[in-house]
Structures are given as C-alpha cells and as structure tokens.
Amino acid sequence: MSFPITLTVNGTRRSVVLEDARVTLLDLLRERLDLTGAKKGCDRGQCGACTILLDGVRVNACLALAVSHDGASITTIEGLAVGEALHxxxxxxxxxxxxxxxxxxxxxxxxxxxxxxxxxxxxxxxxxxxxxxxxxxxxxxxxxxxxxxxxxxxxxxxxxxxxxxxxxxxxx
Amino acid sequence: MKAFDYIRATSVAEAVAAAARPGAAYLAAGTNLVDLMKGGISRPDTLVDVTRLPGLDRIERGTDGSTRIGALVRNAALAHDPVIAKRYPALAEALLSGASGQLRNAATTAGNVLQRTRCPYFYDTASACNKRDPGAGCAALGGVTRSHAVLGWSEHCIATHPSDFCVPLAALDASVEIAGPGGPRSVPLEAFHRLPGDTPERETVLEPGDLVVAVTLPPEAEAFAGHSRYLKVRERTSYAFAVVSAAVGLRMDGDRIGQARIALGSVALKPWRARAAEDLLAGAAPTPETFAAAAEAALADARPSGDNAYKIELARRIVVRALTLAAAGTPDRVPALPASPFAPNPSAPNPSAPSPLAGAPVHA
Incomplete structure (x- = not known):
C-alpha cells in the first residue's frame, strides 16, 4: 500500500509517495527531503530536538505520522532565515x-x-x-x-x- | 514498529465500522500511541485516522449552561479557551501542568482521556504485564513501586492513570460521549476508566469500534469557578507526570463551604473521586482542622502496593494544600508554574499578612 502526500515545507510544495505508513514527519524531513536541521534525539517525544512548526504551531515531529498530515504546512530551522538575515x-x-x-x-x-x-x-x-x-x-x-x-x-x-x-x- | 494499514476516516460511521474490526486502533495526534507503537507495546494491524472527522474540534456552550468539548480539541487550545479558563479554571491549570508545549499543541481531548499508564513495567516488553499480556503476571509487584497505586489496585495490576486533565474532569462530574456500533451513549467520566480487578487489560468501558466524540461538563460545574485549584507534585518542576495530584473546587455559601469537589490523580488506575471527603466538607467552615479531616477521609481506604506508603501521606497533604489554596480564591490567571506547590499563590492579597498556611511546612 502506498500513500501519496503533499506538504508545503518552508514555503515550497513537496510531493512524496510513502511506501509505508510508519514514516514520521521527522524521518520524512531528514531521510526523504534532506532537511536534517530537525534532530532525532530521543525519537519518543521527550527531548524536543525534533521540534518543528506544523501548520504554525510547535510540535514533536518524531511522534507525528507523515501520512496523517497530508496537505500540512511545515517550517523547519532551514526555513527561518531570509537569505543571510537571521530570524x-x-x-x-x-x-x-x-x-x-x-x-x-x-x-x-x-x-x-x-x-x-x-x-x-x-x-x-x-x-x-x-x-x-x-x-x-x-x-x-x-x-x-x-x-x-x-x-x-x-x-x-x-x-x-x-x-x-x-x-x-x-x-x- | 510493526507495519500497519492506514485508513483515513471521513465520517464517524465510517470510522466506527473500520475500527470495530479486530486489531484496529484509532489514531488522533498519536502523541501516546505512536510512542507505544515504537516501543512494541501497542501493535495494531490497522490505524483508523480520525483527525479529519468534521465537527469534533469545537467547544460548544449548551443553552442549559453545559459545555461540550469535541474529541479533537487540542489540549493547548482547550486550556487557553477563555470560556474554559474562566468557568473551569482547574481544568485549564491541570492541562497546562501536563506534558510540554509541543505535546499540548498536538494531543487531543479524547487522546488525553484515553492515554495509557506510564508504569515502567508496562513499557518494558521484557517484563511481565497483565495489561499487555493477560495472565502473564505483574512484574511491578515487588519491583520498583514508588510511583504505583495506593487506591483501588489489585494483585493483578498496581499501575496508575497518568492524566492530569481527567482529575478535574472527575471532580466536576464530566461525562464522555461515545459513538459506537450500538449507537451513541454517554458515560460518567468517573465510570469510564475501570479499576484493574482481575482484568487489567480492560482499561475503559469502551467496546470494539467505540469512538469518544466529546467530553461534556454539566451546568453545575461552573459553580466552583471562584474557588478552584489543581495541585500536582512532580519529581521536577515541569514536564513530568504527577507523583500525586489533586483537583478541588469549593462552592462557598457565605463563610461556609456549600459544596466541595475533590479528586486525586496518580493514586489509582483511574482519577479518584473522594466523595466521603466532599460530604464531610459540605456545610463546614474552611478551617485547617476541617481540611485535615477531609484529607483523612479521602485516603481512608489507601494502602501501599509496595514501597509507596509515602504517597498516602503526600496525598493527604496535597488535599489540604489544594483546599487551602482554593479557599483563598482562584487566581486571575493560571500561575507561571501551573499546579506547582512551589509557586507563590498569586491570589494572596498581601504576602506579609498571616495566612491559613502560617506554620505549615512549605514543602508539602
């Protein structure tokens, strides 16, 4: 079973096909979209290293299944600065x-x-x-x-x- | 994590039909379930995603003064809702004392009510656990038990229910609205979670396919808004489960207590309503002696399940402290350290004036 989803990541639309529903947003960002800024610390929602903004609010990306968030907008650390101007x-x-x-x-x-x-x-x-x-x-x-x-x-x-x-x- | 099928439900009827099949589980935010699946504790064959179900993310005021909280309302949205914060301040304080900012933004109302115990033996798949594997035994008995139950436990399970939110819900006579294969029904929150008995694997009254769609507070729940607190002892100041907690509400009748509500958290496998203590307070003056008597009554049936006798005295002191703080009046705003016994009481009009707590130990 495969699941096509589309996310807006740091302002850019990204379409991916998940071959497995187990993929978390954290793994999707790091392993499929090459955005390794969000870190995998505990991978169990205890450390906060994976924090992203999901539809504008901070959440733990390690506990969010990507397949459940089709259509969502995500901001990671890579999307905060504007060119050389830091947030x-x-x-x-x-x-x-x-x-x-x-x-x-x-x-x-x-x-x-x-x-x-x-x-x-x-x-x-x-x-x-x-x-x-x-x-x-x-x-x-x-x-x-x-x-x-x-x-x-x-x-x-x-x-x-x-x-x-x-x-x-x-x-x- | 075991592989699973994924179904995104678009209606309650579709969700119920899909989840009634063996091996299916509902998915909302997943803040508890995904963690349990990663650890191999929960191994569903199918996840039925209910996050897109329409109409379940609303807080609605009934014409009778009741408040209906949709199952998908996030914990943070609920805690910061002006109606909730004003009419049920202990609910807001309990929510804000739980988890972290990130988790509160994701976790849902129904997910909070349905969260599983944090008993370390339940989490450790190498340990025997009657919840995970009925009949396997309970490795917690005789183990490291300082956080385990002191009320309502059995020889089959001594785990506790970890929710903060459920404690004031129990005190305020909330009910749980359920949609299921047999049609809709409503169950008092106090009867929703089951004590372990000899079937600790059955944690709630839910049957296969049953979906929690809302939690409702009855009209009389807001009568306690003026004198209401949630107090929680943790092993660190923030982002920790309760060792012991208490939600209290007083409806004052002049100088006397008209009616009291008390529930304890993390002492049993369900939020523990202390009705005998409430009865004792009705009509009484809010004095330290009365509060101490109420605390005795609240813990009268308590007994240690291991190395946790300290929780019984701790719970008594938390009841007294919570009643004392509630009698002084609900703060205008949830304190900076929600539910912390170490937070200054912001409602105290003059910190230098003698308080009912004078002479009492600072660290209850």
Missing part, C-alpha cells in the same frame, strides 16, 4: 550563547518561535522557562536560552511587555 530568535541565540554543542538548538529555536507566537508568556522569565520545558539541553545552556527567548520576545512583540525583564534590569 530574531536565531540572532538572539547567538547574542546570548544559547547553546554549546548545538544539537538541541534547532528544536530550541523552533520551540521559542512557537512559544512567542502563542503569546502566553508576556516576557515573564518564569513563564518562558516553563514554556520551554519540552526542550532538553544536555550542555545546560538554559540560562542563555531563557535570555535569548526574552530578547527575541522583546524584538518581536515590542519592549512594553517585559515586566519580568524590566525588574531584573532594575535590580541590576
């Missing part, structure tokens, strides 16, 4: 050293983009940490990651919604 979240991760080895970074960045779009943190560091808890970092770059997400949040939503950060700066 504000990418730039903020560089600015704040939000990584060390980099393996979890594509997932962290896509998760942060999704988190900011969800609009629930209000720039509160505690809500950012809670909202990013689905992304593990074995290097322990969490302090930099939180700073990066707060900076990107400010860049993407305006500086007037950062009470937690303002407090931290006042204290310093």
């Amino acid at each position: 504000p979240v990418q730039a903020a991760f560089l600015e704040h050293d939000g990584f060390q080895c980099g393996f979890c970074t594509p997932g962290q960045i896509l998760s942060a983009v999704g988190l900011i779009q969800e609009g629930q943190t209000g720039g509160d560091p505690e809500r950012v940490r809670e909202g990013m808890s689905g992304n593990l970092c074995r290097c322990g770059a969490y302090a930099g990651i939180t700073e990066a997400v707060l900076t990107a949040h400010a860049a993407l939503t305006g500086p007037d919604v950062l009470p937690g950060r303002q407090l931290a700066e006042d204290a310093a």
Whole structure:
C-alpha cells in the first residue's frame, strides 16, 4: 500500500509517495527531503530536538505520522532565515550563547518561535522557562536560552511587555 | 514498529465500522500511541485516522449552561479557551501542568482521556504485564513501586492513570460521549476508566469500534469557578507526570463551604473521586482542622502496593494544600508554574499578612 502526500515545507510544495505508513514527519524531513536541521534525539517525544512548526504551531515531529498530515504546512530551522538575515530568535541565540554543542538548538529555536507566537508568556522569565520545558539541553545552556527567548520576545512583540525583564534590569 | 494499514476516516460511521474490526486502533495526534507503537507495546494491524472527522474540534456552550468539548480539541487550545479558563479554571491549570508545549499543541481531548499508564513495567516488553499480556503476571509487584497505586489496585495490576486533565474532569462530574456500533451513549467520566480487578487489560468501558466524540461538563460545574485549584507534585518542576495530584473546587455559601469537589490523580488506575471527603466538607467552615479531616477521609481506604506508603501521606497533604489554596480564591490567571506547590499563590492579597498556611511546612 502506498500513500501519496503533499506538504508545503518552508514555503515550497513537496510531493512524496510513502511506501509505508510508519514514516514520521521527522524521518520524512531528514531521510526523504534532506532537511536534517530537525534532530532525532530521543525519537519518543521527550527531548524536543525534533521540534518543528506544523501548520504554525510547535510540535514533536518524531511522534507525528507523515501520512496523517497530508496537505500540512511545515517550517523547519532551514526555513527561518531570509537569505543571510537571521530570524530574531536565531540572532538572539547567538547574542546570548544559547547553546554549546548545538544539537538541541534547532528544536530550541523552533520551540521559542512557537512559544512567542502563542503569546502566553508576556516576557515573564518564569513563564518562558516553563514554556520551554519540552526542550532538553544536555550542555545546560538554559540560562542563555531563557535570555535569548526574552530578547527575541522583546524584538518581536515590542519592549512594553517585559515586566519580568524590566525588574531584573532594575535590580541590576 | 510493526507495519500497519492506514485508513483515513471521513465520517464517524465510517470510522466506527473500520475500527470495530479486530486489531484496529484509532489514531488522533498519536502523541501516546505512536510512542507505544515504537516501543512494541501497542501493535495494531490497522490505524483508523480520525483527525479529519468534521465537527469534533469545537467547544460548544449548551443553552442549559453545559459545555461540550469535541474529541479533537487540542489540549493547548482547550486550556487557553477563555470560556474554559474562566468557568473551569482547574481544568485549564491541570492541562497546562501536563506534558510540554509541543505535546499540548498536538494531543487531543479524547487522546488525553484515553492515554495509557506510564508504569515502567508496562513499557518494558521484557517484563511481565497483565495489561499487555493477560495472565502473564505483574512484574511491578515487588519491583520498583514508588510511583504505583495506593487506591483501588489489585494483585493483578498496581499501575496508575497518568492524566492530569481527567482529575478535574472527575471532580466536576464530566461525562464522555461515545459513538459506537450500538449507537451513541454517554458515560460518567468517573465510570469510564475501570479499576484493574482481575482484568487489567480492560482499561475503559469502551467496546470494539467505540469512538469518544466529546467530553461534556454539566451546568453545575461552573459553580466552583471562584474557588478552584489543581495541585500536582512532580519529581521536577515541569514536564513530568504527577507523583500525586489533586483537583478541588469549593462552592462557598457565605463563610461556609456549600459544596466541595475533590479528586486525586496518580493514586489509582483511574482519577479518584473522594466523595466521603466532599460530604464531610459540605456545610463546614474552611478551617485547617476541617481540611485535615477531609484529607483523612479521602485516603481512608489507601494502602501501599509496595514501597509507596509515602504517597498516602503526600496525598493527604496535597488535599489540604489544594483546599487551602482554593479557599483563598482562584487566581486571575493560571500561575507561571501551573499546579506547582512551589509557586507563590498569586491570589494572596498581601504576602506579609498571616495566612491559613502560617506554620505549615512549605514543602508539602
């Protein structure tokens, strides 16, 4: 049994024929579409390294069966920058050293983009940490990651919604 | 993962007919099922994809004040829905205390209700498990049991139900709407999950082909909105299953409790409604002594299933803490650390004023 599906990946329509319904979105991206930015960490929904935007929201690509998402729109780390211009979240991760080895970074960045779009943190560091808890970092770059997400949040939503950060700066 | 056939259902009738066949399973987001299939714990021959079924992704208010949550409403959409957050705040807090942002964006209402136990022996296909292989025995008995059940367990299974969402649903008298080969029916959530007895492989009242299409909250459920909390002890602050949790709601009648609702999570193979404790609170004043008595009543039948006697005292303290927080009033917004006993109580008007918790241990 084969399953033809069409996805829009980073703005480009991609048609593939799945010969097996077991293929996850993660394996499809990495093995069939040569997009290896989304990483296979645990492959069981526990580490977040495979995080992508699926129809605009962050999900674990390792737990999504590709055949179920025919017609979906996907954004991966390869689709965030515009030419040489980094996405504000990418730039903020560089600015704040939000990584060390980099393996979890594509997932962290896509998760942060999704988190900011969800609009629930209000720039509160505690809500950012809670909202990013689905992304593990074995290097322990969490302090930099939180700073990066707060900076990107400010860049993407305006500086007037950062009470937690303002407090931290006042204290310093 | 074992190979399987894939059917994308376009109507409830088509889905039910396809899933009534032996070896078939429903697929929604797959956040639990695909994980179980990767581990060889679930081995369906056919997946019936229900994600395209029309009309199941809506939250609807009934004219009688009930709220009907479609089976395909995602956990994140449900938690952030203004009606849900305002009328059933413990439901929103429970949802936001569960899983991760990514999983909440995918996981569905029905999938949450139907999620399987996280007993490590159930997950380990090299271990004996009466759920996976009826009659094989239970490797958890005598094993590492600190997270296992203290209520309603049997010698055949000591697993717990892991859902946060189901705990306030049980407290609020929710019901599960089912479409099946025999037609539609509705089952109280409290009766939906089965205790293990000698058939732990039968986890719910669902029969082959039965499809959960909605979860409904009755009109009286919103009477608890003003004094409602979900509290959850975890082994890490976020993205962890409960060791013990509690959902409570109080309908205040002046200075006294008119009616109370209490349910416990991760103590049994189903969300555990504590009716004796509720009865004890009805008409009582919200004092520490009353709450302690209610906690005693809630755990009166508890007994350890291994090295987990600590969960009984922990559950008592979580009941007292949840009642204390609920009596102080529902926060305007779900706290930054949802359901965490370590989060400051945002509804406390003056942090320096003596509180009912003064003198109580900070780390319940």
